[in-house]
Every structure is written in C-alpha cells, then in structure tokens.
Amino acid sequence: MTSRLELRDAAVARGGRMVLQGVSLEVQAGELVGIVGPNGAGKTTLVRAALGLQALERGRALLGGEEVRRLSPAELARRAAYLPQERRLAWNVTALRAASLGAMTQPQAVADRLALEALGKVGLAHLAGRGVFDMSGGERARVLLARLLAGRAPLLLADELTAGLDPDAQLMALALMRAEAKAGAAVVLTLHDLGAAARACDRLVVLRGGQIVADGPPHQALSATVLGEVFGLEGQLIETPAGLVLAARRKGEAA
Amino acid sequence: MSRATLLILGLGAALLAACAAAGLIGEVPLSLAQYAEAIRHPASAPGEILWTIRAPRTAAAVLVGAALGLSGAVMQGLLRNPLADPAVLGVSAFSGLGAAVALALGLAASAGAVEGAALAGALAAGATLSVLAARLREPEALILLGVAISAVGGALTALVFNLSPSPVATAEVLSWLMGSVANRSWSDLAWALAPMVVGAGFCAYAARGLTALTLGEETAATLGLPMTRLRAAAVAGAALLTGASVALAGIIGFVGLAAPHLVRAGSGAEPGRILAPSALAGALLVVLADLIGRLIPSETELKLGVLTALFGAPLFALIAWRAWRSWRA
Numbered sequence: 001m002t003s004r005l006e007l008r009d010a011a012v013a014r015g016g017r018m019v020l021q022g023v024s025l026e027v028q029a030g031e032l033v034g035i036v037g038p039n040g041a042g043k044t045t046l047v048r049a050a051l052g053l054q055a056l057e058r059g060r061a062l063l064g065g066e067e068v069r070r071l072s073p074a075e076l077a078r079r080a081a082y083l084p085q086e087r088r089l090a091w092n093v094t095a096l097r098a099a100s101l102g103a104m105t106q107p108q109a110v111a112d113r114l115a116l117e118a119l120g121k122v123g124l125a126h127l128a129g130r131g132v133f134d135m136s137g138g139e140r141a142r143v144l145l146a147r148l149l150a151g152r153a154p155l156l157l158a159d160e161l162t163a164g165l166d167p168d169a170q171l172m173a174l175a176l177m178r179a180e181a182k183a184g185a186a187v188v189l190t191l192h193d194l195g196a197a198a199r200a201c202d203r204l205v206v207l208r209g210g211q212i213v214a215d216g217p218p219h220q221a222l223s224a225t226v227l228g229e230v231f232g233l234e235g236q237l238i239e240t241p242a243g244l245v246l247a248a249r250r251k252g253e254a255a
Numbered sequence: 256m257s258r259a260t261l262l263i264l265g266l267g268a269a270l271l272a273a274c275a276a277a278g279l280i281g282e283v284p285l286s287l288a289q290y291a292e293a294i295r296h297p298a299s300a301p302g303e304i305l306w307t308i309r310a311p312r313t314a315a316a317v318l319v320g321a322a323l324g325l326s327g328a329v330m331q332g333l334l335r336n337p338l339a340d341p342a343v344l345g346v347s348a349f350s351g352l353g354a355a356v357a358l359a360l361g362l363a364a365s366a367g368a369v370e371g372a373a374l375a376g377a378l379a380a381g382a383t384l385s386v387l388a389a390r391l392r393e394p395e396a397l398i399l400l401g402v403a404i405s406a407v408g409g410a411l412t413a414l415v416f417n418l419s420p421s422p423v424a425t426a427e428v429l430s431w432l433m434g435s436v437a438n439r440s441w442s443d444l445a446w447a448l449a450p451m452v453v454g455a456g457f458c459a460y461a462a463r464g465l466t467a468l469t470l471g472e473e474t475a476a477t478l479g480l481p482m483t484r485l486r487a488a489a490v491a492g493a494a495l496l497t498g499a500s501v502a503l504a505g506i507i508g509f510v511g512l513a514a515p516h517l518v519r520a521g522s523g524a525e526p527g528r529i530l531a532p533s534a535l536a537g538a539l540l541v542v543l544a545d546l547i548g549r550l551i552p553s554e555t556e557l558k559l560g561v562l563t564a565l566f567g568a569p570l571f572a573l574i575a576w577r578a579w580r581s582w583r584a
C-alpha cells in the first residue's frame with residue numbers, strides 16, 4: 001500500500017542551523033499520528049516539509065507516493081488538507097464561505113454543500129450564515145476545522161489542533177480526527193498536551209532537536225526515559241478507565 | 256436576487272445618474288433646446304460643449320475611479336490589509352515620477368509623452384513588484400518593499416523639482432500631480448483604456464486567489480490554486496490600473512482605499528467578490544468628486560486629487576480607528 005505521507009531522511013536547514021534532520025516517517029490510511037516534542041523540536045517544520053511548504057536540504061517528501069514538489073497545486077489539494085497554526089482570518093466572511101474554501105477546487109454549489117456538511121460535523125451548521133468576526137474564538141477555530149474537513153482530503157495535517165480551544169472543544173476536535181481516521185483518512189496532528197496526545201492517537205512520534213527520538217504506540221513512545229530525557233518530566237502514562245493519563249512532575253521537583 | 260447583485264445594480268444606477276448630472280452641469284449652462292441640438296448636431300456649439308468637454312471629462316472620471324477602486328480592492332485582498340491602497344506599493348509614486356521627468360524635459364506639448372512616461376514609470380515599478388510578489392509570501396515584506404519603492408519614487412520626483420531649470424516646469428508638474436480629469440480628449444481616454452482593460456483582466460483572473468488569501472498565505476498555498484501566478488497577476492493588474500489612471504488624471508488619493516470599504520457591508524467581505532462593486536463605487540466617487548469640484552465656485556479649478564484627499568482623509572482616519580479597535584479586541 002502506498003503511504004499517504006512519507007518523509008525519507010528529510011533534513012531542513014534554517015539560518016545555517018539544521019532544524020530537521022534524518023527524519024523518516026510513513027503514515028498510512030486510517031492512522032492517527034500525533035507529533036509531540038518540546039517547543040522548537042521541529043513539529044511544525046516536519047508538517048510543512050511534508051506539504052512542500054518548506055524546501056528540503058536533503059531527503060524526499062512524498063504524498064501518495066509522488067514527490068511533493070512535483071505536484072501541481074490542484075494535485076496537492078487533492079492529496080492533503082492542512083490547518084496551520086496561524087488561525088487569523090483576514091475578512092469577515094460567513095462561516096459557510098470560510099469553510100467552503102476547503103473545497104475551492106470544486107464548483108461553488110458542491111463546495112457549499114461540502115462546507116455545510118463539515119460545519120455540521122463541528123456542530124456549527126446553525127451558524128453557517130454568521131460572519132466569522134462575529135463569533136467567539138472557539139467558534140472561529142471550529143469553522144477552520146470545518147474548512148480542513150470540507151475538501152475530504154485523504155490526508156489531514158493539523159498544526160496545534162487543540163490550541164486555543166476549550167477543554168470540551170479540544171475533545172470534540174480530537175474525536176472528530178479519530179472519526180476521520182476511522183473513516184479511512186490518514187491524520188497527522190501536532191500536539192502540545194502529552195496526555196491528550198496519548199489518549200487520542202494510535203501512534204506518537206516524538207521529536208527533539210529536529211530528530212525523531214521515538215515512534216510507536218503512546219505508552220511505548222512516551223516511555224519514562226523519553227519523558228525524562230525529552231520533556232524533563234519524571235513520571236509515566238497510566239492506564240485508567242478514561243484512557244491513558246500522564247502522571248508526571250518536573251524533574252527534581254518535590255512530590 | 257442576491258444582495259451582491261442588488262448592490263451592483265444599485266451602484267450602476269447611481270453611477271448612471273451621476274454621469275447624467277455631470278453631463279448637465281458645467282461652466283456654461285445650456286437650455287433644453289441646446290441639449291436637443293447638441294444631440295442632433297454634435298458639431299454645433301452646444302454639441303462641442305457636451306461631446307468634447309463634458310462627456311470625455313465624465314468618461315475619464317469613470318475610468319479613473321473604476322481603475323482605482325478595483326486596484327484598491329485587489330491590493331487590500333492581496334495584502335490582507337484594510338488600509339492598503341494602490342499607492343501602497345509605490346506604483347503611483349513611480350508613475351508620478353515618470354510624468355514629472357517628461358514635464359521637466361519640456362515634453363508637455365508632445366502628444367502622449369507625459370501619459371506614456373507616467374505609464375512607463377508605473378510599469379517599471381509594477382514589473383519589479385510582480386517578480387518579487389511571486390517570491391515574497393508575507394504581505395508585510397511586500398508592504399515594506401512598497402514603502403521603499405514609494406520613498407525612492409518620491410525622492411526622485413523631488414530631485415526633478417530640484418534640478419528643474421524653470422519654475423514653470425515645476426509648477427506644471429505640481430499641478431499635474433494634484434490630479435484632474437479636466438480637458439481630457441477621447442484619444443487620451445483610448446490610450447488609458449487599453450492598459451486598464453488588460454489590468455482588469457489580470458485582476459479578474461486573480462480574484463479566486465484573493466479569496467483564498469482570506470485564510471492566510473500558508474493555507475492558501477494548499478487550497479489547490481496556483482498562488483504564485485495569481486499573486487503576480489494581482490500585482491501586475493493593480494499596477495496597470497494604477498499606472499493608467501495616474502497617466503490619465505494624475506495622482507488621485509483615497510478612492511482606492513475607500514471604495515472597497517464602501518461596498519464590503521453590502522456585498523459580503525469576500526475579496527474576490529468585491530472587485531466589481533469596488534470598481535463601480537470608485538467610479539461613482541470620482542464622478543461625484545469632480546462634480547462637486549465644478550459646483551464649488553472658485554477662481555481657479557479645484558483639483559480632483561485635492562478634493563478626494565480632503566474627503567478621503569477623514570474616512571481613512573475613521574477606518575484606521577475602527578481597525579485599531581478590532582486589533583485590540
């Protein structure tokens with residue numbers, strides 16, 4: 001099976017410094033992969049490199065088996081949808097218009113139908129006609145999530161998916177991504193909250209200093225050693241009825 | 256009928272009414288019988304007034320206003336900034352420089368020389384920007400570059416004044432820079448129309464790209480549109496429109512800034528969809544400003560650029576004030 005996303009020995013340099021190196025990663029259909037790591041570990045760079053938004057110093061980036069830099073813009077949009085960290089909307093367009101931009105390559109009527117469907121998934125169908133500036137920050141974030149889903153791309157990449165969301169909206173966003181993966185999409189999320197990442201994802205990729213230091217099921221990827229060496233935490237993931245919970249404190253801090 | 260269609264029809268009707276008023280009002284009052292004669296015999300004296308003075312003047316106001324309104328809407332969409340206008344990238348400044356050089360060289364009398372030089376200046380600045388706009392993704396970078404180009408254009412224009420041997424040439428340049436649509440001939444209009452049509456074509460092509468930019472550069476790059484090409488087309492289109500309008504009427508400020516704001520409330524804020532209404536609103540603003548200039552009694556002609564700036568500057572302040580409050584929120 002062709003991977004939906006593949007990086008082979010990818011390296012990215014910025015300002016004479018390697019911000020990503022020797023990164024090899026494959027994501028298959030139906031997988032929900034969380035990218036975690038401390039600030040500056042290269043999470044955003046990895047996602048941007050996979051999409052061809054960031055030129056590679058070395059290595060290759062492929063989407064659906066094709067070299068990403070050879071894809072036309074339309075082919076790229078057919079293979080992947082991306083929600084960047086920057087969530088500012090420039091103009092007060094309606095929620096429907098904003099979401100329909102995710103299906104821009106389709107005729108307007110089709111795009112509108114897909115957008116309305118996606119707004120329904122994020123629980124905002126009733127606000128389709130409202131201007132995005134007249135919404136709360138959380139509602140706007142959900143509109144952008146609907147935009148990500150509207151194009152029905154086989155690969156979804158969301159940078160800091162849960163940033164700026166209420167706890168219940170965070171859970172909703174993660175549950176939506178799980179549902180998309182279950183329906184056959186490949187989903188890649190960068191996340192800050194290790195506990196939420198461990199609960200939501202099938203697989204976690206841990207980055208440090210631009211390199212992958214662990215890649216596997218959550219309890220394996222976030223081993224006590226990784227928690228200590230990468231995040232400076234003392235503790236472990238504990239299995240509870242509500243799912244995995246991270247029980248940890250900062251190294252050296254009194255219990 | 257959708258609100259956007261209604262807005263376009265309403266603006267179109269208002270523009271027609273304003274043009275009719277501009278045809279009826281002038282320095283020499285005409286009677287009804289004289290208008291009838293003017294229409295039947297264009298070569299008669301009233302016919303001369305109507306067809307060689309008022310009509311081209313009004314048509315020039317329409318073209319210049321539409322070009323500025325359209326390029327303003329394109330610049331705001333491209334830079335994702337409600338304070339952007341055609342002057343922001345320095346195209347106007349270089350267009351003005353081209354005209355200043357031609358005037359200082361004493362080419363005022365040769366047909367089309369000043370207009371051609373103004374257009375050449377705009378194209379030089381526009382071509383530079385188009386190439387760079389394809390590379391520079393961040394609007395801030397493009398704005399800073401525009402400020403630099405603007406400053407160079409302004410400095411070189413000042414240098415022309417500085418080195419100009421005769422005060423007459425300096426006065427000519429100043430007067431020209433203040434902007435006017437008076438005494439334009441049909442052939443002046445025809446010269447400006449060609450680049451405007453091409454520019455409008457580029458803008459129409461870029462419209463979807465401008466809409467995509469609502470979500471920011473990064474997202475727009477993944478929505479399936481050839482953004483590099485669309486961005487270059489937007490800059491080229493805005494530059495052609497601005498350059499042609501400066502060539503035809505000098506520098507007329509604030510129309511490009513104000514027109515998109517006037518239509519946003521009525522047509523929705525989607526950048527690709529406010530282009531046509533912005534062009535109509537711009538045309539309406541300039542025809543009305545020119546009409547007001549003719550109605551205010553004064554010894555010398557009130558320059559169009561002066562009037563639009565006089566009315567436009569407070570509007571600019573208001574927009575800036577509201578934008579500041581929304582940034583703070």
